[in-house]
Amino acid sequence: MNTSSDHTVSDEQAVWNQAHDRLRDFLNSFALGDHAQISRLTLKLLDQAREQHRQDPTLAPVSLALAQAQKQTEEWFASNLEINSPLPSELLASGNLALLLSRAFRTAPETFLTAPLPEKLKESIHQALLVTGPDLQISSMTPRAIDYGPMLDLARTTWHRWNPREVITALLFWAGVYFVFYWWLSGAL
Amino acid sequence: MTTPQPENSAATRRTLFIGGSTLLTVTGFALLLHSYAGQPVFWADYIVIVLFPLLFGQIAIGFLLALFGFYDWLRGGDPLHLMRRPWRKNEESVPLAATAVVIPVFNEEVERVSHGIENMWNSLKKTGQMEHFDFYLCSDSNNPDRWIEEECAWLHLCQKLNAFGKIFYRKRRHAINSKSGNVADFCRRWGKRYRYMVILDADSVMSGPTMVRLVRAMEANPEVGILQTQPAMVLGRSPFRRLLQYSNSVYGKIFSQGCSMVQRSSGSYWGHNAVIRIAPFIEHCDLPMLPVPDPGKRHVLSHDTIEAALMQRAGYEVWVAYDEPDSYEEGPPNMSDMLKRDRRWCAGNLQHFWFLFARGIEMGNRLQIWIGLMAYLCSPIWLIFLIAGSIGSYDRARFLAFSAGPEDLESGQHAEAPILFITTMVLLFLPRVLGIASALPQARKYGGAFHLLLSSVIETAFSVLIAPVLMLFHSFFVLQAILGWQTKWTTQNRADTSLPLLHCLKLYGWQSLLGLGAQLLAWYFLGYNSYWLSLIFIAWVLAPLTAWMTSSRRLGEKLCAWGLFAIPQELEIPEVLEGLATEDGPEQAIVLSPLWPQALLCPYVQAVHLSMVRQRTSSRNGAKPASSLANLRERLIQQGAAALDKREIMRLLWDPETVFWLHKQLWSLPDSELHTSWRSLQSDCGDNDLLRHYLIVEPPQDGPDSL
Numbered sequence: 001m002n003t004s005s006d007h008t009v010s011d012e013q014a015v016w017n018q019a020h021d022r023l024r025d026f027l028n029s030f031a032l033g034d035h036a037q038i039s040r041l042t043l044k045l046l047d048q049a050r051e052q053h054r055q056d057p058t059l060a061p062v063s064l065a066l067a068q069a070q071k072q073t074e075e076w077f078a079s080n081l082e083i084n085s086p087l088p089s090e091l092l093a094s095g096n097l098a099l100l101l102s103r104a105f106r107t108a109p110e111t112f113l114t115a116p117l118p119e120k121l122k123e124s125i126h127q128a129l130l131v132t133g134p135d136l137q138i139s140s141m142t143p144r145a146i147d148y149g150p151m152l153d154l155a156r157t158t159w160h161r162w163n164p165r166e167v168i169t170a171l172l173f174w175a176g177v178y179f180v181f182y183w184w185l186s187g188a189l
Numbered sequence: 190m191t192t193p194q195p196e197n198s199a200a201t202r203r204t205l206f207i208g209g210s211t212l213l214t215v216t217g218f219a220l221l222l223h224s225y226a227g228q229p230v231f232w233a234d235y236i237v238i239v240l241f242p243l244l245f246g247q248i249a250i251g252f253l254l255a256l257f258g259f260y261d262w263l264r265g266g267d268p269l270h271l272m273r274r275p276w277r278k279n280e281e282s283v284p285l286a287a288t289a290v291v292i293p294v295f296n297e298e299v300e301r302v303s304h305g306i307e308n309m310w311n312s313l314k315k316t317g318q319m320e321h322f323d324f325y326l327c328s329d330s331n332n333p334d335r336w337i338e339e340e341c342a343w344l345h346l347c348q349k350l351n352a353f354g355k356i357f358y359r360k361r362r363h364a365i366n367s368k369s370g371n372v373a374d375f376c377r378r379w380g381k382r383y384r385y386m387v388i389l390d391a392d393s394v395m396s397g398p399t400m401v402r403l404v405r406a407m408e409a410n411p412e413v414g415i416l417q418t419q420p421a422m423v424l425g426r427s428p429f430r431r432l433l434q435y436s437n438s439v440y441g442k443i444f445s446q447g448c449s450m451v452q453r454s455s456g457s458y459w460g461h462n463a464v465i466r467i468a469p470f471i472e473h474c475d476l477p478m479l480p481v482p483d484p485g486k487r488h489v490l491s492h493d494t495i496e497a498a499l500m501q502r503a504g505y506e507v508w509v510a511y512d513e514p515d516s517y518e519e520g521p522p523n524m525s526d527m528l529k530r531d532r533r534w535c536a537g538n539l540q541h542f543w544f545l546f547a548r549g550i551e552m553g554n555r556l557q558i559w560i561g562l563m564a565y566l567c568s569p570i571w572l573i574f575l576i577a578g579s580i581g582s583y584d585r586a587r588f589l590a591f592s593a594g595p596e597d598l599e600s601g602q603h604a605e606a607p608i609l610f611i612t613t614m615v616l617l618f619l620p621r622v623l624g625i626a627s628a629l630p631q632a633r634k635y636g637g638a639f640h641l642l643l644s645s646v647i648e649t650a651f652s653v654l655i656a657p658v659l660m661l662f663h664s665f666f667v668l669q670a671i672l673g674w675q676t677k678w679t680t681q682n683r684a685d686t687s688l689p690l691l692h693c694l695k696l697y698g699w700q701s702l703l704g705l706g707a708q709l710l711a712w713y714f715l716g717y718n719s720y721w722l723s724l725i726f727i728a729w730v731l732a733p734l735t736a737w738m739t740s741s742r743r744l745g746e747k748l749c750a751w752g753l754f755a756i757p758q759e760l761e762i763p764e765v766l767e768g769l770a771t772e773d774g775p776e777q778a779i780v781l782s783p784l785w786p787q788a789l790l791c792p793y794v795q796a797v798h799l800s801m802v803r804q805r806t807s808s809r810n811g812a813k814p815a816s817s818l819a820n821l822r823e824r825l826i827q828q829g830a831a832a833l834d835k836r837e838i839m840r841l842l843w844d845p846e847t848v849f850w851l852h853k854q855l856w857s858l859p860d861s862e863l864h865t866s867w868r869s870l871q872s873d874c875g876d877n878d879l880l881r882h883y884l885i886v887e888p889p890q891d892g893p894d895s896l
Contacts, residue, residue, distance in 0.1 A: 018859065025872055062858070147547060151546045
């Protein structure tokens with residue numbers, strides 16, 4: 001846990017404790033399930049970061065430790081997976097995915113960042129392939145022309161030509177229809 | 190014995206149907222006119238007279254459909270139906286063709302959707318025909334948590350079922366044209382690979398044998414463009430959902446059979462649980478824009494009816510396979526969710542008005558569009574009818590009290606009014622009786638005859654209580670649509686969650702006040718003549734209580750224990766529905782949030798996300814991001830995940846370089862430069878919900894050869 005608020009430790013100890021905790025959480029994020037391996041790796045990477053810090057004390061221990069961990073992860077993937085990607089992001093994504101799909105993080109956690117993977121596992125990692133969709137076979141799907149008929153004509157004339165005379169004529173016409181209807185029903189009933 | 194000719198038979202049925210509904214409407218109208226004979230007629234009465242045929246016509250159509258359906262049930266099904274043609278004799282020999290099962294999703298409950306896919310996969314596998322089917326999960330989700338969860342769930346499914354290359358995931362960056370756009374996007378990208386697609390909703394499930402049989406029906410009948418099943422509503426636990434699924438099961442089937450008898454090859458398409466022939470769908474069924482001035486309102490919201498009309502315009506048939514088993518969906522869990530859905534459907538159906546007079550549309554489709562329009566327009570018409578009827582009644586009472594002579598009082602006594610009332614009641618309730626009669630031989634599947642009858646009585650009472658409430662809401666929705674207020678396509682809630690009483694009081698309280706006020710006014714002006722309106726007012730007054738009680742999960746469990754509203758699929762759960770009920774599956778779904786930050790922290794979640802996003806976007810190869818994106822990155826680091834809104838998060842997640850950059854920064858920056866929330870997320874990263882639920886799985890038991 002973060003002990004930076006602990007008054008009994010010096011500032012330097014606090015930042016290294018912070019680096020330790022962060023490194024441990026980072027390694028835990030690989031869900032290795034092998035606590036001893038995580039502890040070993042944490043201490044090893046922390047020592048390497050201390051060494052770097054001695055050479056350049058301006059760099060934050062957390063950043064140094066995590067940069068070291070990320071660099072080693074990239075190198076480990078590159079050596080085990082034979083992925084030749086120009087981008088570290090692609091290399092790491094492919095490596096992590098291969099690790100996940102092959103379940104190597106559970107079946108061989110002791111090899112993580114330290115040793116070459118067993119050949120059988122390497123083979124299964126190479127086969128791990130993520131296909132989100134098959135090859136595209138593009139079709140053109142466009143709406144066919146449709147004639148909306150008299151309603152469109154009516155709507156167009158209404159929307160585009162609000163002629164007061166036509167409106168008044170229409171109102172008079174329908175009023176006439178209504179009165180004829182009224183007269184007829186009054187007579188009929 | 191001569192075999193009936195399909196065309197002649199169809200013409201006879203339609204003549205009987207149209208003739209019958211016209212005759213009933215004219216009879217009702219004549220009875221109404223006679224009931225006015227010798228009486229003074231006021232202006233409000235003319236409104237009643239004009240509106241009456243529209244409303245009575247709707248009731249007559251419903252009655253006749255039920256009558257036709259009941260007749261069809263009595264004779265054991267339509268011998269001319271597509272699913273009873275000679276091809277069924279050699280069904281097994283009909284070859285299958287490449288078929289895609291397309292499931293469009295929009296912020297749905299991911300675990301429920303993936304469980305449904307798993308069940309369908311297993312069911313299809315048992316048929317031995319899996320090689321012909323692929324699954325596509327087509328997402329339009331704009332909730333970042335749902336998106337990341339969908340990606341992980343997809344990988345989980347592929348791993349668990351050993352289905353890489355058979356189950357695919359596609360996320361659209363821009364959800365243009367909602368669900369119809371999502372399906373069209375699938376068609377444009379992969380439509381050519383398949384001859385058919387089975388369209389499902391997020392809550393739909395179909396068994397493998399049903400899918401295989403439907404595809405065979407399409408293959409044996411190349412003139413068919415769409416084959417729609419009648420999905421049964423299932424898995425309801427709340428009283429509301431149980432009532433819906435019960436009425437769907439008992440009464441729905443005879444209505445569907447009746448519709449099918451009349452419609453035949455110009456049937457309906459409901460947008461899901463259907464098989465579609467892809468090539469003509471691509472060629473003819475892309476939705477045209479509506480000819481309205483506002484470009485934002487040109488998209489057809491409710492696509493299915495129009496797609497069916499366009500398919501038939503292209504010369505293909507559309508059939509409803511009303512008695513195909515094992516096709517399921519879920520209904521809305523409570524009244525509020527149903528109203529949300531109805532609001533969308535109302536806006537969509539009213540848009541169909543444009544197609545009512547469009548050239549090239551078949552008469553059967555015009556009828557469907559008309560019935561769809563009237564389904565919602567009837568509400569405001571009923572409301573106006575009731576108000577006008579009350580005013581007319583008041584005017585008449587005043588006339589009789591103050592101005593009428595003895596001869597007027599005598600002339601007011603007519604036998605036609607009670608006859609009209611009784612006729613209307615018969616037309617309204619006889620379909621229910623017919624539905625119960627058709628269910629009685631299978632009463633055991635509904636928990637026995639006593640439970641079936643008692644459930645039907647309670648369901649009828651419930652429908653009497655809910656109809657006036659819906660009338661007011663639907664009238665409001667129609668007004669909204671006419672005034673052009675925008676309706677958004679929202680996610681349908683499918684969890685049986687109880688509604689809080691406060692929510693019910695807020696949403697339905699105005700109806701209670703309206704009901705009380707209207708009852709007082711009616712008593713004051715109409716006196717005892719207002720008795721026929723009281724049922725409506727009572728329903729309004731009770732609306733909050735009705736909504737609250739029918740959403741109660743606890744009451745739902747009790748009804749279940751008492752054996753009320755049981756349906757066959759509840760008493761004997763079909764294999765394809767196993768584990769989908771909320772209490773034994775998705776209820777335990779991930780509830781913690783937010784999930785999306787794990788796409789930045791967890792190496793595996795990030796790897797899955799990047800591998801999908803990278804297939805869709807070109808890499809900037811370390812180039813400097815746009816200043817707005819850089820600003821978002823900084824805010825996220827310094828202010829935490831909660832500082833960004835949904836749109837901003839989606840923008841970050843769509844950029845693979847940003848996702849990777851943030852991963853590095855969030856892990857390597859000192860605590861002093863990070864928002865405090867990131868530390869707890871980092872600590873939980875190794876045991877996050879996505880890892881536990883989806884990514885750390887046991888290897889599949891079957892090899893790839895087992896497909």
